[in-house]
Amino acid sequence: MKRVVITGVGVIAANGLDTDTFWDNCLKDHAVVDPIPEHWTRYADYKSKIWAPLPSLDFTKFGFNRMEIMQRDPVTLLMTAAAEQAIKHANIETKLLDKRKNNHALCGIDAERTGVFIGTGSGGYTSLLQNHAHHTITEPGKRLQQAHPDNEDIAQHLQQYALSKRFNPFGVPMAMVNAVSASVGIKFSLHGPNRTVAQACASGTLAIGHAYEAISNGVVDMAITGGCEYVSDADGGEFRGFDIAKTLARDCDPIDSANRPFDEERSGFLFAQGGAAGLVLETLEHAQNRGAPILAELVNFSETFDADSLLSLDPNGAQITRMLTQLLAKPDVNPEQIDYINAHGTGTGPNDRIESQLIETIFPHGPLVNSTKSLIGHSFGASGAIEAVVSILSLRDQTTHICHNLKKPIAPLNFVTQQTSQSLNYAISESFAFGGHNVGLLFQCHP
Amino acid sequence: MTEAVRAEILERVTRVVTEVLQVEDDIEITENTSISKDLKADSVDIVSLLMDLEDEFGGEIPEEDATKLDTINDIINYIQERADQPE
Missing domain, CATH: 4.10.860 (DNA Excision Repair, Uvrb; Chain A)
Incomplete structure (x- = not known):
């Protein structure tokens, strides 16, 4: 089994269109919440009237040409832009191959030994x-x-x-779900396995896990991976789908306090317009041979399935427990060695209750816990990849962001309430998805 | 069609073609330039080009008309003929 490291990350989220802006705003506790677009209210009376929009998007500023913008759904452009950020961050130079297609080669990288693994909930919906x-x-x-x-x-x-x-x-090519990984493969001329995974809110996490497996098993030397989502249909139909299922955060005054995962006053999750995170994963040897910066090591991945409900977590959390047990098994890490957990932390009643109970039971020593969704809302297929990036940057910088709006915690966990210097070696990022998918990634600080 | 009108359409068509097909600076686009042969546009490129020409000049270019458009001259004549037709 090969060791797998992360050498580049890129993020597009509600509080930043690039990694540095995003991470700086996370550490400054800069959260995003706005009223939903006025014209959506022409179609329905929603229970929730707030969301987390992305900053204004001009895809030409990400370097896309006219043809790419015409032929690709925004979710694909977001993912491709985040992947490009990650590739640059990993110190990989690119060479333009075809001006019309605007596709590039990765200099010094074996394209046939590089895969693409991308997660999305609904693709070009x-x-x-x-x-x-x-x-x-x-x-x-x-x-x-x-x-x-x-x-x-x-x-x-x-x-x-x-x-x-x-x-x-x-x-058709804009809507098909595999366009997200196919477009990244085309953009960077990569010929290894090219896979889109669609496991709702765990999609990004699972894609990173599949990339990890392909690299550690020797199928590829490197992978571009991550997750993406764009659910901003013109008239709020997707929003209505979650609203009618009573999953969304209710309005309150001020609206800034509505999104509060793990708080007794939580009322649901904050619907995010979308987002994307890209990561470059490669074998330790490959990274060292090319002198790449190493951000952290990905030491294991685990997934289980509830087989219980399409919409709710299994209340006893048996399969989440099994997922976490498996996650710690391979590198033989004891639960008390976990220093930080980036929780799924949606802010819905049952989810937060079950997740916090399981963390309290399995990790009684009190690792740090936060919810990135408390800052940027829930971006579905992108969320797990964005949270993986937060976990990686937290290990790199030995600090992490606070759990925003947490005033009355529902459980006696070690929630992050101040952004201070920490000592972090192992971190877990976990995601649970509609359908019943439980996925976890275990990261270790790279000295 | 006056020379001025034709020149203005040529300028707008050239701008759209250059942007959509990412025509290199050293390639001069003239009225005789063939989209398929000289600019090597494939069928997907041409669909994209026609969409942007529709946006630039308004209206819709039906598929049966699109197949007759190959040179810049074809496009200019088509746009002008359509403009001359009564609503």
């Missing part, structure tokens, strides 16, 4: 919705407008979706 809306609304819409030529509400709605837009000829 927003492109699918837009095209479907155009398909179903355009013709009846024209007739409706002819019958009611002076009705501004009808005109405005049709303008939004139907009459002003074409049926997008790239709708």
Whole structure:
């Protein structure tokens, strides 16, 4: 088995469009929460009226050309941009191969020994919705407008979706879920295994785990991995799906205090517009041979499945316990050696209760615990990869961010309440997903 | 069509073609430039190009018309003919 290290990371999140901005804002406890777009309220009366939007996105500023922006869903562009950040961070130079395709080679890297493993919850879902809306609304819409030529509400709605837009000829490749890993592979001309995994909120974590396995088993020497999500459909339909399932944080005054994982007053998770995190993983030997900076070591990955409910964690947490036990088994780490846990920490009632009880039982020595979702909301398939990056940077910098808005903890865990210097050797990042997927990554500080 | 109108359409078509197809600086685009042969656009490139031409000049370019457009001259004539047609 090969040792696997992380040599580059890239993040796009609600509180930063690059890793440095993101991490600096995390350590400064800079959280994001805004009212949902006004026009969404034309379609439904939501229980939650807040979300965590991304900063304004101009994909040309990420270096994409016109053709890429036309042919790719935003989720794919976010993932590709985060991957590019990670590649630069890993000190890998790129060489432009084709100006029109805007694809590059990774200099000094064996493309056939480099894989791509990306997680996403719903891929290019927003492109699918837009095209479907155009398909179903355009013709009846024209007739409706002819019958009611002076009705501004009808005109405005049709303008939004139907009459002003074409049926997008790239709708299928934009919507297909594997476009996220395929596009990263095309962008960087990589010929190793190329895999998209879709395990809802654990997608990013699982993708990193699959990359780890491929490298440690000798299938590849290096992998570009991570997770991504973009659920900002034009009229809030995806938001409504989570809202009607009563999973989202309720409004309160001020809205900044609504998102509070592990707090007795929590009311649900904060819906994030999207995000992405990219990581470069490689064997220790490969990293050392090319003189790469080593951020941390990934020493194990574990996954189990509840086989209980599509929507809820198994209340007894048996499979989460098994996942964590397996995670610690291979490097033979004792639970008391774990210094820090980046929790799934959504802020929903049952999830936080079950997760905190399990942490208290399995890790009674009191490792640090925080929830990155308390700062940037829940970005689904991106979240696990972003939280893996937080775990890695916490080990690198020997500090981590506080658990935002935590005033009345639901359990006597060692929640991070101050951003101070710490002594961190082992860290766990764990994710649980709709469906019943439990995934964990075990990182170790690299001296 | 006046020379001025034609020149303005040529400038706009050239700008769209250059941006979408990422035409290199040393390649001069003239009215006789062939999109497929000289600029080596494949079918996917051409679909993208037509989408941006639709956005630039408005309206929709049906597939049966699109197949007749190869040179810059073809595109300019098509845009002008369509503009001359009554609504």
